[in-house]
Amino acid sequence: MTEHESTTTVLRKNKKVLIASLTGSAIEWFDYFLYGTAAALVFNKIFFPMVDPVIGLILSYLSFSLTFFIRPIGGVLFAHIGDRIGRKKTLVLTLSLMGGATVMIGLLPTYEMIGLWAPALLILMRIIQGMGIGGEWGGALLLAYEYAPEKRKGFFGSIPQAGVTIGMLMATFIVSLMTLFSEEEFLSWGWRIPFLLSSVLVLLGLWIRKDIDETPDFQKVKASGQVAKAPLRVTLKHHWREVLIAAGLKVVETAPFYIFSTFVVSYATSTLTYQKSQALEAVTLGALVATIMIPLMGLLSDKVGRQRMYAISVFMLGLFIVPWFMLLNTGTTWGIVLATVIAFGVLWAPVTAVLGTLCSEIFSANVRYTGITLGYQLGAALAGGTAPLIATGLLAKYDGDWVPVAWYLAVTVTISLIAIFCASRVKRATLIQAQPERL
DSSP: OOTTOOHHHHHHHTHHHHHHHHHHHHHHHHHHHHHHHHIIIIIHHHTSTTSOHHHHHHHHHHHHHHHHHHHHHHHHHHHHHHHHHOHHHHHHHHHHHHHHHHHHHTTOOOHHHHTTHHHHHHHHHHHHHHHHHHHHHHHHHHHHHHHSOGGGHHHHHHHHHTHHHHHHHHHHHHHHHHTTSOHHHIIIIITHHHHHHHHHHHHHHHHHHHTOOOOHHHHHHHHTTOOOSSHHHHHHHHSHHHHHHHHHHHHHHHHHHHIIIIIHHHIIIIISOOOHHHHHHHHHHHHHHHHHHHHHHHHHHHHHOHHHHHHHHHHHHHHTHHHHHHHHTTOSHHHHHHHHIIIIIIIHHHHHHHHHHHHHHTSOGGGHHHHHHHHHHHHHHHHSTHHHHHHHHHHHHTTTOSHHHHHHHHHHHHHHHHHHHHHTTOOHHHHHHSOOOOO
């Protein structure tokens, strides 16, 4: 890319790479929000009707949470494959598993049709989904990052990150359409439609990925004979510090996301006096703003520097914690909309926009897939799905007082500020020149 080559020209040249990267990420999060909704409304009635309704709902939610345990296993497995045989082949495999299982869920017979085989098949599909999802993020990110021109690394790395909010918006839109069905129609066949429609995204993603060459960075690693024979062992032995840094960077991206998009709904409707529709509309608007902001912030990071943007954004996010609660506590529609749009749409967006690129830059190419996946999964496990649980527990313990929750968010901010300080001390050149252990 020349010094003056425009972003439009760069986009035109790399259109397929960016679409391929975005598609898998969007499917991943579309599935996440879609399955969560179906678990609450449908699966307890058609896959687990043989037990008490409350137990059925618990089993349904357990099938939903199953991927949190399976994803790290899938992540390690496919990261190993990605660092051994390449990003492209791995991404075709992860998308096929993830998308295929999602579509198959939409085709599963119910308990009424085949008895216990129905929940058993649902759980099997969920395990396959989790395996694919675990390896998808790292591969989708590296497809964009390793194809990016040097002066557009931030922008390219932000594209798969936008899949989070795009998947969220698609699932919200589809779920809202499903409310048009009667309850009988919805339980009979209506719930299957979103799962089957995901096949369009899957086929598009596979078609695009089919025509993409292996990433330039991996081709260089392969040509130089530096492919790690045991990427996980090499990463844990030589790059464990970088894995911890990546996990620390992830903490403030994932915990506030679940607080601003999930916990806020229960807090606003249970502790405060909002209607559920007010909270959901505010979150949807926040997600829409974030979807626009993420690529813009990625582009801006190429000009101002990713570490600087990350540090400033995290600091600003920390300063907004108390105002966020104060706006929510006004009890007004404008209060919850303003709080959510600023926190989720404006302040969280630049953090997630640069996260993938920051993590990629602290690992050498021969173990990059494994390194970023381990860091991502560790950070997500520590601060991801647990965030709403911790926040809800703190509210219950302190009689609805939001101050302990604010302190919890402040801790996540502090952890990630320490991580970015450490990341700034990591010399990329040293990492690239380091010779991996030959096993």
